[in-house]
């Protein structure tokens with residue numbers, strides 16, 4: 001009922017009922033489309049701010065994709081009704097709105113398109129959806145109706161694409177004969193005269209055109225639904241749609257195509273749906289995209305893109321789900337993040353940097369300009385802004401108007417990772433200006449200045465101030481009076497210095513080396529002295545100097561991030577390390593991953609903030625936040641806890657167990673922002689269904705550098721696998737600095753230390769130097785059995 005296709009690039013969910021919320025997403029440079037198995041859909045495009053053009057009848061205020069979309073009959077979707085003229089029986093595909101039991105159902109998300117098959121009473125509908133490659137905002141649809149009987153059948157096909165009632169100033173729609181399709185208009189509401197010029201540029205028209213003219217149409221939602229509603233619309237019960245416009249009324253795009261099909265005959269209709277600024281633009285799109293091969297062309301271009309960026313590893317392990325995820329699906333998600341930066345004009349600085357960072361392992365050349373762009377918005381005093389402005393008109397909005405104190409740590413992590421992978425030290429010498437000083441300085445200096453800003457931004461006892469938040473956006477009331485301290489940010493600052501120290505050494509920047517080394521030491525001492533709660537690290541200290549994230553708290557006693565970074569910064573060692581790992585296991589671990597904190601907050605804590613008001617076990621309030629899981633597993637690999645790390649990492653990818661997937665309501669096609677935490681047994685593990693997440697670079701690194709232990713060093717590749725017990729034999733291809741390594745890894749009884757054989761010769765130690773590598777290499781790695 002649920003499985004990957006043979007090549008792993010498509011999924012099949014053949015049961016309409018077991019996972020109605022199963023979903024996938026498609027994207028191009030301007031559009032992000034989220035679709036579900038049932039046919040619900042949300043599409044946003046950039047103009048340049050995220051905008052939607054297909055709404056529920058009531059205008060929703062939501063401007064962009066958000067976690068946990070709630071579906072209901074009138075939730076926007078792309079639906080196709082089918083009526084048999086002889087029997088008058090009706091069903092809808094892919095499933096909604098009628099949701100009738102189908103004889104055949106298949107939700108088939110691919111990397112570059114989505115397909116559904118729905119069959120009832122000898123009539124099959126195959127729907128395919130894709131977005132064009134590039135910048136154009138248009139949905140490409142192809143619907144094939146096949147008569148599966150040995151007698152002729154006459155059917156009507158009625159696509160139903162809602163526009164809604166998005167504008168209280170002007171919403172309307174009708175059939176435009178010349179266009180040969182539906183044209184709706186919903187003016188972006190505005191009040192200020194100065195906004196008129198902006199509104200004039202908006203894509204306020206919505207078009208829906210088929211490549212053959214319909215026989216009847218409907219723009220008027222009330223007429224279409226009549227008394228029957230969406231589940232049994234009068235419009236379809238009657239002979240022909242009523243051809244009624246919407247005149248300041250809830251607007252839809254529906255059409256009727258009559259298809260006479262001989263036995264086993266099929267007919268295909270192509271549709272395009274999208275927003276436009278004016279009628280001419282609609283015509284342009286029609287000419288450009290309303291042709292039979294449009295979808296195939298788009299799919300091919302996206303497939304090529306993923307092929308060109310297929311990542312630095314291609315793996316063959318005994319776990320097919322993991323192979324497919326790492327070889328194909330995480331690639332798609334990484335490329336989406338890196339190329340669109342989540343489709344905002346002011347990505348949060350930490351998101352901008354981490355979304356880019358994942359690309360290090362796909363196409364390292366891609367990251368440099370994006371890092372330089374971020375650094376060019378740094379102040380001369382070292383402070384990084386809350387968001388990176390991508391366009392000239394962009395401004396810091398929403399959460400970016402709340403000052404967060406952590407933005408200087410990320411460049412060190414990301415550029416450190418870039419150097420490990422590429423050894424492109426030349427990048428450190430490239431020069432970038434500051435936001436408030438045009439004299440350019442080197443990338444190296446910029447990052448140093450960021451760290452030095454963090455060093456100054458500390459309390460008397462040497463912990464980082466939290467102000468109105470750190471990594472945790474909604475932790476806004478811990479330190480707003482100026483005294484509160486973040487244990488996490490203190491650890492992250494130390495870790496940033498640790499990552500950066502070898503680079504300072506490389507530059508023979510002795511003074512900095514001495515300073516950083518001594519601060520690393522003193523901060524770690526302080527952390528262990530004041531922030532160690534006995535079995536784990538506290539999360540911080542509020543403005544009144546009280547610790548939180550400690551065992552004496554009634555809620556939020558332990559936080560994951562301070563354990564992960566407590567490991568990464570080197571504060572936790574020896575007994576502390578074991579205690580902390582045990583505490584995470586006992587208090588935070590669930591079958592679906594590790595929760596961000598526990599127990600979840602159930603009431604407002606005014607000395608912590610907005611995070612405590614989020615629903616318990618969602619998002620930052622104790623969900624299984626994938627980003628935080630990725631930090632933690634990365635930290636575990638750093639310390640050699642390979643099996644424990646993998647046990648957690650594996651929980652982030654659903655399946656293949658059916659129960660697991662059903663509980664999560666998530667297919668192994670992308671890492672969601674979070675899964676619900678432990679607060680409510682009924683909904684534990686449920687996916688947020690949000691495809692935006694900072695976890696991707698860390699997860700990918702966990703596989704490359706942790707599990708397979710193939711980490712770039714100055715002179716070459718260090719090979720130190722931490723294979724999980726279940727991976728006795730694996731083979732993979734690693735691309736590294738222009739060389740290809742075909743690697744077989746085996747766990748072998750009796751091995752004491754890992755043995756590496758490069759092109760037939762045993763390597764002394766675990767480094768394969770660049771000099772020793774040919775263009776193509778065969779490597780055998782024999783490891784001791786994993787305990």
Ligand code: CEZ
Pocket residue numbers: 067348350351399471472473474619620673692693694
């Ligand atoms: O947003 C994420 C941010 O994109 O939350 C993370 C943060 O590190 C990421 O940069 C943890 O706080 O409540 C809010 O304002 C949050 O900003 C959320 O919207 C959160 C969402 O989960 C979206 O990704």
